[in-house]
Amino acid sequence: MNKKIAVIRGDGIGPEIVNAALGVLSTVADKFGHTFNYDDVDMGGCAIDKWGDPLPVEMLKKCIESDSVLLGAVGGKKWDVVPGHMRPEKGLLRLRAGMGVYSNNRPAKIWPQLADASPLKSEIVDKGIDFIIVRELIGGIYFGEHKTTEVNGENKATDDMSYTESEIERIGRIGFETARKRGGKLCSVEKSNVLDCSRLWKKVMHRLAKEYPDVTLTDMLVDNCAMQIVKDPSQFDVIVTENMFGDILSDEASMITGSIGMIPSSSLGNGTCGLYEPIHGSAPDIAGMDIANPIGTILSASMMLKYSFDMENESDCIEKAVYNVLEKGYRTSDIMPQDELSSSCEKVGCRKMAELIIDEIKAM
Ligand code: IPM
Ligand code: MG
Secondary structure (H helix, E strand, O other): OEEEEEEEEEOOOHHHHHHHHHHHHHHHHHHHOOEEEEEEOOOOHHHHHHHOOOOOHHHHHHHHOOOEEEEEEOOOHHHOOOOHHHOHHHHHHHHHHHHOOOEEEEEEEOOHHHHHHOOOOHHHHOOOOEEEEEEEOOOHHHHOOEEEEEEOOEEEEEEOOOOOHHHHHHHHHHHHHHHHHOOOEEEEEEOOOOOHHHHHHHHHHHHHHOOOOOOEEEEEEHHHHHHHHHHOHHHOOEEEEOHHHHHHHHHHHHHHOOOHHHOOOEEEOOOOOOEEOOOOOOOHHHOOOOOOOOHHHHHHHHHHHHHOOOOHHHHHHHHHHHHHHHHOOEEOHHHOOOOOOOOOOEEOOHHHHHHHHHHHHHHO
């Protein structure tokens, strides 16, 4: 198959982790007889420096015209001073909205080799951690009006949050469909004891539930959910929630699996063109040091193959390769056991980790 992939390296560790993932993708292409053409796209701080805009329209166009987009990470201290509408993160939000990718899928699954890296007690981890957060990605407070005005001699900041029934329904359906393909349990997370948006959310979810009798729907308030994720994560199968709650809960969920560096994500709309990115940020403090964990990005590329290109075997091959490398004891520093000296694991850098995964793929 021939596929055009838009590639956004971004800022901080973005270029290192994306290069690692491209090495893996090219190896898979060779092995399975595909051709992947890469089209570089500037977004984030680097685009502000080069073009004075975190996502110039031509760049967005390249993404929309591609078969899918692979993204590293954007942002950094350097651009903290620019106005809100020009921040690197704004480029990312415009990309998500421009591509119409309303459904963000973030798996929280513990790799057996990394059980010790979880900050949770082993009796909790041993019950199993394997759930998915389905996050609404292009609505809610992220996309409402943001403004700061002066009232009675002081500044007043306002961020609007709104959801329409149809916006809730389309993400709700993804939640139900995802649960249907997994354990059949969907937990809808909101704050209906306070917010109108959440009351509407809950109402729509229950209306949809009638169409999915094979899925068990439960409701949970977001503060309780934050607690339950650390108390007993084994209770969750699929969580569906709005944009900001999903942002926060997915960081929490990633941490209990050992490291945020391991978690990929897919974002899809109505078509097959998706946006694939690790859920971690640009980590400017370790940029250029070759110590970042490229696995979250490599697994994002693997999700791209599965969900956008229908290449199930190719995707499985990458996951198996990651499994084997972990099994052999190779670790980047974020997943290295605390007691490094007495551990049988070997610490490797970003490039080396990618090479090891590539060797496994070639050997399969
Ligand atoms: C994420 C990130 C982004 C978000 C930032 C960088 C805008 O935290 O993908 O979770 O809040 O969505
Ligand atoms: Mg986040």
